[in-house]
Amino acid sequence: MATTTAAVTLTSDLLSDNISVNASTTCMKAGTTADGLDQIEYGYVEIASGTAYDIIGNTPTASKASKLYVKNHSTDETYYISVVLDAQAIGRLYGGDWMFIPANFHDANADVEITATGGTNKIEYALFHEGTVLVAS
Amino acid sequence: MATKATISISSDIASGFGGISEEMTLTQAGTLTDIDSTTGFQIRKLAAASEVDLITMANELVEPEDSQAAKIFIRNIGYRGVTDKSVGVTIGVNSEPIGKLYGGDWMMMPLTTIDADDVTATPETADTVVIEYVMFYEEA
Numbered sequence: 001m002a003t004t005t006a007a008v009t010l011t012s013d014l015l016s017d018n019i020s021v022n023a024s025t026t027c028m029k030a031g032t033t034a035d036g037l038d039q040i041e042y043g044y045v046e047i048a049s050g051t052a053y054d055i056i057g058n059t060p061t062a063s064k065a066s067k068l069y070v071k072n073h074s075t076d077e078t079y080y081i082s083v084v085l086d087a088q089a090i091g092r093l094y095g096g097d098w099m100f101i102p103a104n105f106h107d108a109n110a111d112v113e114i115t116a117t118g119g120t121n122k123i124e125y126a127l128f129h130e131g132t133v134l135v136a137s
Numbered sequence: 138m139a140t141k142a143t144i145s146i147s148s149d150i151a152s153g154f155g156g157i158s159e160e161m162t163l164t165q166a167g168t169l170t171d172i173d174s175t176t177g178f179q180i181r182k183l184a185a186a187s188e189v190d191l192i193t194m195a196n197e198l199v200e201p202e203d204s205q206a207a208k209i210f211i212r213n214i215g216y217r218g219v220t221d222k223s224v225g226v227t228i229g230v231n232s233e234p235i236g237k238l239y240g241g242d243w244m245m246m247p248l249t250t251i252d253a254d255d256v257t258a259t260p261e262t263a264d265t266v267v268i269e270y271v272m273f274y275e276e277a
Contacts, residue, residue: 004148008243010210012140012163012273014175019140019271021178023212025241026222033222040150065225065239069146071159078167080206083247088233089254091247094206097161099246100144102228102236110234126157128148 002038004128006067006100029130030065037065041127044073047081047116054111055125058132063104066129068112071098072121079118086110095121103127139163139171140273142210142245163273166205174199176272180214183226183258184265191228191270192256200277201250207274209256212243216265226266229257237261238268250274 007024027037047053060066072081074095083090083099086109093099103112114123139162146157163172181191191211194201201207213226220240227237228244231254238244248254258268 002148002150004146004150006243007145008210008245009143010141010245010271012175014140014173014273015177019175019178021210021212021271023241023243025243027242028222028239030225030237030239031223038150040148040154042151042154065237067236069144069157077164077169080167085230085235086233088231089204089249089251090230090235091208091249092166092204092206093247094164094166096164097206097208097247098142098144098159099208099244100146101244101246102225102238102242104227104234104236106234126146128150 002036004037027067027128028065037128037130039129044124047121047123049116049119052113052115055114056112056127058134060105060129061131063106064130066103066127068103069100069126071124073124074121079121081114081116081121084113163208164206165275172273174274174276178271180267180269182267183260184263186260186263188257188259190255191258192272194250194255195252201274202277203251204249205275207248207250208245209248209270209272210245211268211270213238213240214267214269215240216267224261226268227259230254232257
């Protein structure tokens with residue numbers, strides 16, 4: 001079984017009693033307890049300002065347990081990408097920000113779309129999944 | 138200390154994948170100033186396969202500034218120490234499904250915090266499950 005583990009440490013001093021979270025999960029195929037995600041799409045792209053792009057090239061199998069990591073490696077803190085899923089704005093990743101989400105790609109419109117603002121944004125992404133709808137040549 | 142989040146991903150799917158280890162400091166939009174507001178840590182116990190709001194943006198006591206650099210951390214912590222990897226809770230924004238958090242799974246994502254963009258949770262079954270979450274944002 002392939003094993004993919006995602007861990008996070010979250011700390012904050014905004015409250016008088018500091019927030020400190022450590023969490024780790026093994027990424028499994030949908031609905032299973034013994035079979036890990038076994039495919040990966042990993043890339044790095046530079047996205048010019050103004051145009052919307054789908055971050056994922058092939059459509060992952062719908063309603064599975066895919067996990068998507070995206071980081072904005074732009075060093076200018078005013079640069080950001082807007083993340084949209086199925087026409088629903090999710091939020092912005094500014095330079096240095098990352099996100100890690102489950103992504104079920106529940107229908108053909110549920111691609112993860114990003115639009116850069118400020119300048120050319122440098123984006124790293126990794127999709128861990130269990131199959132895609134490949135495009136025949 | 139500020140507010141920091143570090144992610145580490147390891148995988149043996151592909152031998153050439155060296156893993157990911159990245160830290161981010163949560164800052165206010167377009168600046169290097171630390172983000173300054175949080176909902177604090179919350180939990181929500183769910184026991185029905187129906188959609189509920191984890192965060193109703195319009196009901197926040199402190200109005201979040203729209204379309205800035207807000208982030209939310211959400212984790213499915215199971216129930217009474219037991220997590221079930223075979224069933225999950227679909228997390229959505231404005232009822233648009235993002236994906237499903239199976240037992241023990243976590244996510245960190247940006248948010249618009251626009252009033253319509255509530256964060257929702259829909260359990261797959263009626264079995265009791267607890268979701269923990271914390272949102273960081275800027276005041277309007």
